[in-house]
Amino acid sequence: xxxxxxxxxxxxxxxxxxxxxxxxxxxxxxxxxxxxxxxxxxxxxxxxxxxxxxxxxxxxxxxxxxxxxxxxxxxxxxxxxxxxxxxxxxxxxxxxxxxxxxxxxxxxxxxxxxxxxxxxxxxxxxxxxxxxxxxxxxxxxxxxxxxxxxxxxxxxxxxxxxxxxxxxxxxxxxxxxxxxxxxxxxxxxxxxxxxxxxxxxxxxxxxxxxxxxxxxxxxxxxxxxxxxxxxxxxxxxxxxxxxxxxxxxxxxxxxxxxxxxxxxxxxxxxxxxxxxxxxxxxxxxxxxxxxxxxxxxxxxxxx
Ligand SMILES: NC(=O)c1ccc[n+]([C@@H]2O[C@H](COP(=O)([O-])OP(=O)(O)OC[C@H]3O[C@@H](n4cnc5c(N)ncnc54)[C@H](O)[C@@H]3O)[C@@H](O)[C@H]2O)c1
Ligand SMILES: O=C(O)C(=O)C[C@]1(C(=O)O)C=C[C@@H](O)C=C1
Numbered sequence: 001x002x003x004x005x006x007x008x009x010x011x012x013x014x015x016x017x018x019x020x021x022x023x024x025x026x027x028x029x030x031x032x033x034x035x036x037x038x039x040x041x042x043x044x045x046x047x048x049x050x051x052x053x054x055x056x057x058x059x060x061x062x063x064x065x066x067x068x069x070x071x072x073x074x075x076x077x078x079x080x081x082x083x084x085x086x087x088x089x090x091x092x093x094x095x096x097x098x099x100x101x102x103x104x105x106x107x108x109x110x111x112x113x114x115x116x117x118x119x120x121x122x123x124x125x126x127x128x129x130x131x132x133x134x135x136x137x138x139x140x141x142x143x144x145x146x147x148x149x150x151x152x153x154x155x156x157x158x159x160x161x162x163x164x165x166x167x168x169x170x171x172x173x174x175x176x177x178x179x180x181x182x183x184x185x186x187x188x189x190x191x192x193x194x195x196x197x198x199x200x201x202x203x204x205x206x207x208x209x210x211x212x213x214x215x216x217x218x219x220x221x222x223x224x225x226x227x228x229x230x231x232x233x234x235x236x237x238x239x240x241x242x243x244x245x246x247x248x249x250x251x252x253x254x255x256x257x258x259x260x261x262x263x264x265x266x267x268x269x270x271x272x273x274x275x276x277x278x279x280x281x282x283x284x285x286x287x288x289x290x291x292x293x294x295x296x297x298x299x300x301x302x303x
Contacts, residue, residue, distance in 0.1 A: 002026070003109045004139035007041075009034055012104075013053070020104035031060055038065055044132045046093075051076060051205040058084040068093040068133045072156065072206035074120055074149035089129045092120035092149055095142055096160070100197040113141035116283065121146040121274040127265050130274075134287050143295075144284040146274035157213035162221060164195050164203050165214070171196040256281055256297035263292040 002008045009027035011034035012018050018028045029037070038045050039062045047057050047069035054071060058080055061067070067088040071077050074092045081090045097115035099106050117137035119130060137144050147155070171193040174181055195203075207214055228241040263273050263284070277284070277294055286293035 001136055001139050006136075006139060007043075009037060011035075013049075014103070017104040024104075031057070035060060035062055035065070038062075042066065044068060044129070044136065046070065046136070047077075050202055051209045052201075054080055055084065058088075061085045061088060063087045064089065066129045066132055067091070068129070068136070070095055072160065072202075073209040074118070074152045076209050078120070078122075078149045089126045091125055091129045091133045092118070092152075093133050093137070094118040094152065094156075095137070095140070096145075096156075097142075100195050102199045102202065110141065112137070115142045116145045117142035118152050118278075119144050119146050119274075120149050120152065121271045121278075122148055123271060125271055127270060131265060131287060131290070134284055134292065138285075138287060145278045145282075146284065147278040148275060151275075151279065153210050153213045154216070157210055157217040158220075161207045161210050161214045162217040164198070164207060165218065166221065167193050167196040168203070258282070258295035259298050261294050261296050263294055265290040265292055 009029055010021065011029055011031040012021070013031075021028050035045065037043070044066045045061070045068070047054060047067070049057055049071075051071050051073060054069070054077055061084075064087050067081070067085070067090040069077050070093055072094060074094060078090070078092055081088055095112045095115055095117045097112050099111070117140070119133050119137065121130065134144050170189070174185060174189050174193065224241065228238055231237050231240065261282075263270065263277065267273070274284075274292075277296055280297055282294055282296035284292045284294050
């Protein structure tokens, strides 16, 4: 956002991160001063701490601020906001990009380029703040995927939290193969276990914080692994599992064909239209006043 010309400032509980951010020319205050300035300037407050620390930040929040967050689960944050800061004008957010490293130096100005940035569009959402969050995501080079907290949590259980859990399991299985196995580890093991290098506290916060949805995704994966194991043991064949995975990977790489459309954010059914766009695999790619420019899968490409 700073690179896109926005005036920004921040606060962190880490002296080391504060020092590193100041060294890079950013304005770092203490939390109370940062929030006070947000009130004076009617700025958008972005909570970017691990889920277990969200409560502390919300307790410090002044009345009526514009509020978003980047936390990896949305239902628990929405519940905390409703309980601890019901006065906040809150719209949930989640950029779907990151690294397995933590701290200030792990960030880059282009980290969110071409990434999906979830924006929650629940009934009653403040469209003025939603437009702020859309503007932030677009300024960071991302595109916006509107959805609800519940649908977000179900989706990321499959494409983020399960991969983190599988990476942990895979890393342990490989390591238990002993020194020879690790000496031979190449692309498949490296790619499949990269995120197991993430700080365990962050992985625990997002996976345990999305327990119900993650359980469903784990059951699905175990069912497929069980079927593969059964087939390998009985006939020796893995074709069904491998071919289904290959087709799914190609679908991810190719994506659907997208076509342009616009959404009027002042329309009475704007929130419904936004959610519909997200659930069809569409995205907002531009904002001009209250008109959102969007891309949506062509009818014949819809799942
Ligand atoms: N790392 C990723 O790939 C990724 C991607 C998308 C979203 N997220 C989410 O973003 C959030 C931050 O993750 P991260 O990877 O940047 O973590 P991080 O550990 O690199 O940074 C977290 C920062 O929050 C600060 N902090 C912690 N408690 C605080 C408090 N009470 N008050 C003020 N500051 C506090 C820490 O000092 C640190 O500077 C998490 O909720 C995570 O789920 C992470
Ligand atoms: O690329 C990585 O290192 C990540 O783990 C990023 C990743 C993910 O893809 O699961 C991790 C957590 C998020 O909330 C969003 C993105």
